[in-house]
Amino acid sequence: MPSPDKQTFLITGGAGFIGSNLADRLLALGHSVVAYDNFSTGQREFVADATKHPEYRLIEGDLLDRASLTSALDGVDFVFHLAANADIRGGLDNPYRDLEQNTIATFNVLEAMREQGVSRIAFASSAAALGEPSVFPTPEDCAVPIQTSLYGASKMACEGMISAYCEGFGFEGYVFRFVSLLGPRYPHGHVIDFVKKLRADPSRLEILGDGTQQKSYLHISDCIAAMLGVVEKQTALDSKHRVEIYHLGYPEYITVSTSVKWICQRLELDPVLDYQGGNRGWVGDNPFVFLDVSKMRETGWEPEFTIREAIIATVDWLIANPWLLERR
Amino acid sequence: MPSPDKQTFLITGGAGFIGSNLADRLLALGHSVVAYDNFSTGQREFVADATKHPEYRLIEGDLLDRASLTSALDGVDFVFHLAANADIRGGLDNPYRDLEQNTIATFNVLEAMREQGVSRIAFASSAAALGEPSVFPTPEDCAVPIQTSLYGASKMACEGMISAYCEGFGFEGYVFRFVSLLGPRYPHGHVIDFVKKLRADPSRLEILGDGTQQKSYLHISDCIAAMLGVVEKQTALDSKHRVEIYHLGYPEYITVSTSVKWICQRLELDPVLDYQGGNRGWVGDNPFVFLDVSKMRETGWEPEFTIREAIIATVDWLIANPWLLERR
Numbered sequence: 001m002p003s004p005d006k007q008t009f010l011i012t013g014g015a016g017f018i019g020s021n022l023a024d025r026l027l028a029l030g031h032s033v034v035a036y037d038n039f040s041t042g043q044r045e046f047v048a049d050a051t052k053h054p055e056y057r058l059i060e061g062d063l064l065d066r067a068s069l070t071s072a073l074d075g076v077d078f079v080f081h082l083a084a085n086a087d088i089r090g091g092l093d094n095p096y097r098d099l100e101q102n103t104i105a106t107f108n109v110l111e112a113m114r115e116q117g118v119s120r121i122a123f124a125s126s127a128a129a130l131g132e133p134s135v136f137p138t139p140e141d142c143a144v145p146i147q148t149s150l151y152g153a154s155k156m157a158c159e160g161m162i163s164a165y166c167e168g169f170g171f172e173g174y175v176f177r178f179v180s181l182l183g184p185r186y187p188h189g190h191v192i193d194f195v196k197k198l199r200a201d202p203s204r205l206e207i208l209g210d211g212t213q214q215k216s217y218l219h220i221s222d223c224i225a226a227m228l229g230v231v232e233k234q235t236a237l238d239s240k241h242r243v244e245i246y247h248l249g250y251p252e253y254i255t256v257s258t259s260v261k262w263i264c265q266r267l268e269l270d271p272v273l274d275y276q277g278g279n280r281g282w283v284g285d286n287p288f289v290f291l292d293v294s295k296m297r298e299t300g301w302e303p304e305f306t307i308r309e310a311i312i313a314t315v316d317w318l319i320a321n322p323w324l325l326e327r328r
Numbered sequence: 329m330p331s332p333d334k335q336t337f338l339i340t341g342g343a344g345f346i347g348s349n350l351a352d353r354l355l356a357l358g359h360s361v362v363a364y365d366n367f368s369t370g371q372r373e374f375v376a377d378a379t380k381h382p383e384y385r386l387i388e389g390d391l392l393d394r395a396s397l398t399s400a401l402d403g404v405d406f407v408f409h410l411a412a413n414a415d416i417r418g419g420l421d422n423p424y425r426d427l428e429q430n431t432i433a434t435f436n437v438l439e440a441m442r443e444q445g446v447s448r449i450a451f452a453s454s455a456a457a458l459g460e461p462s463v464f465p466t467p468e469d470c471a472v473p474i475q476t477s478l479y480g481a482s483k484m485a486c487e488g489m490i491s492a493y494c495e496g497f498g499f500e501g502y503v504f505r506f507v508s509l510l511g512p513r514y515p516h517g518h519v520i521d522f523v524k525k526l527r528a529d530p531s532r533l534e535i536l537g538d539g540t541q542q543k544s545y546l547h548i549s550d551c552i553a554a555m556l557g558v559v560e561k562q563t564a565l566d567s568k569h570r571v572e573i574y575h576l577g578y579p580e581y582i583t584v585s586t587s588v589k590w591i592c593q594r595l596e597l598d599p600v601l602d603y604q605g606g607n608r609g610w611v612g613d614n615p616f617v618f619l620d621v622s623k624m625r626e627t628g629w630e631p632e633f634t635i636r637e638a639i640i641a642t643v644d645w646l647i648a649n650p651w652l653l654e655r656r
Contacts, residue, residue: 095435131569132569145488146491167475
């Protein structure tokens with residue numbers, strides 16, 4: 001017999017890095033999960049265990065297919081909207097992608113929810129939605145950003161629509177702006193790039209930028225604990241506009257050079273470091289990402305993994321799962 | 329022979345309130361104008377004079393028709409992107425409209441510009457993009473807003489894309505967040521609503537909200553002078569991300585009740601005032617709009633019309649142009 005607290009969660013991007021870890025956690029807590037994914041970047045291996053669970057249902061669908069999405073939301077209590085184009089660098093090659101896969105897709109999620117009478121949503125936003133802030137650590141109510149990437153602009157566009165649905169349609173919303181996440185199933189970013197390059201050539205490592213970029217990182221399990229804690233407390237119901245925004249990161253930051261050092265140490269390699277120069281990895285890269293997480297900590301949450309532990313856990317997982325390194 | 333400073337401006341929404349006034353002003357200054365409008369809310373009467381000018385070209389087209397838009401941009405030096413769905417209240421009846429006509433349409437403008445090698449743009453944003461700020465007068469770098477309307481959310485989405493194009497593609501961008509504008513050709517808002525109602529029944533006036541909403545207003549000619557002054561100075565070229573944001577309003581505000589009083593005085597009417605109650609006119613209405621315009625004033629700009637003068641000018645123009653009152 002289900003417990004009275006058992007709920008059904010739909011996760012967009014349910015086969016992705018965050019989504020698959022979240023699904024496993026929700027199942028372990030006794031909930032039902034509907035994972036919705038188009039497998040553009042999701043991985044079958046990430047959901048292999050979950051698919052054996054009786055309370056798990058995997059729907060292969062696209063967020064641009066509104067009928068499929070609406071049908072998937074039947075009987076759902078809460079939506080974790082995590083699916084997105086996460087290729088920040090690719091924005092300039094294909095500007096439509098962030099608009100379509102982030103902004104328009106999020107509109108579809110909101111409309112499908114409204115059609116099904118589902119009104120509770122959590123959204124994976126990003127520190128990138130804040131452009132290049134001038135205050136560090138950066139609080140939730142920092143200055144209106146000047147967007148520097150189409151990805152960041154689209155994430156802020158999604159935040160705005162979600163907030164307007166909370167105000168206008170009585171939705172209950174949670175927006176989480178993440179720093180880069182690390183840990184098991186980590187599929188893209190600098191750690192996997194460096195591990196891949198070092199597997200190809202252990203003697204030399206090409207590094208975009210000059211290594212001075214400063215960034216904070218968070219372990220995926222700390223991220224999930226934070227999101228679930230806030231959603232369970234329903235903090236948005238006490239908020240003026242029925243939406244609450246939280247910054248999620250670790251309360252420290254490191255340089256890319258430090259990250260490289262820890263990765264090489266873990267791999268027991270001593271390559272020549274070939275810095276490409278410039279204080280940005282690419283156009284739109286933010287040279288300093290450090291979020292103020294005190295609002296999140298005031299809810300009782302504390303991260304368990306340091307940045308160093310998170311990086312090492314990521315390297316270890318990648319080495320234990322070479323299939324992901326060999327993709328593409 | 330054209331002067332060396334003569335430029336060709338494309339105005340989206342060129343047959344609208346702001347666009348048609350801007351076109352007239354640019355023609356008077358010796359520039360060429362391409363007005364692009366789908367006449368969904370634009371008015372043929374607004375462009376009747378301009379169409380007689382040899383340097384004016386009117387293109388009837390939709391921003392969702394990328395091919396037509398791209399073709400219209402051939403030979404253009406600068407784009408004033410003013411076209412938008414401006415029906416804030418209707419957002420909840422048709423949530424797709426703000427996404428399509430504001431966010432997606434703006435993306436089309438940016439992409440069409442890129443295809444034609446046009447990189448200078450000014451954008452009509454809105455105080456509504458700031459949700460309900462907590463600081464008054466509200467400066468450009470106020471706190472990241474919680475959006476309270478789909479219209480405001482879409483305007484911020486547009487600002488973000490424009491900024492990202494400035495950063496990523498070297499565009500030169502000017503974003504103007506307006507308070508409500510008044511003056512000749514004013515087509516929608518509380519002044520026209522009240523004048524229409526009083527023409528139908530001079531003895532009684534129904535007023536949404538309780539009359540305490542506080543708002544600032546700006547005369548259209550002061551708005552145009554501000555925009556042209558900044559664009560001419562090319563202030564965005566000195567800015568870190570090649571985009572500059574300006575708040576545009578009058579440095580005072582009035583209540584709706586005061587506005588009603590001035591309108592009735594001008595019409596020489598003394599109706600029973602029937603307040604509907606509540607501190608908002610509708611869901612998503614912002615009860616206090618008062619922008620800090622000191623950044624704009626630092627460029628040397630000063631408004632010429634007080635709010636009272638702007639309201640009276642609007643009433644006078646509406647009475648002299650009853651055809652607009654009789655539309656719809």
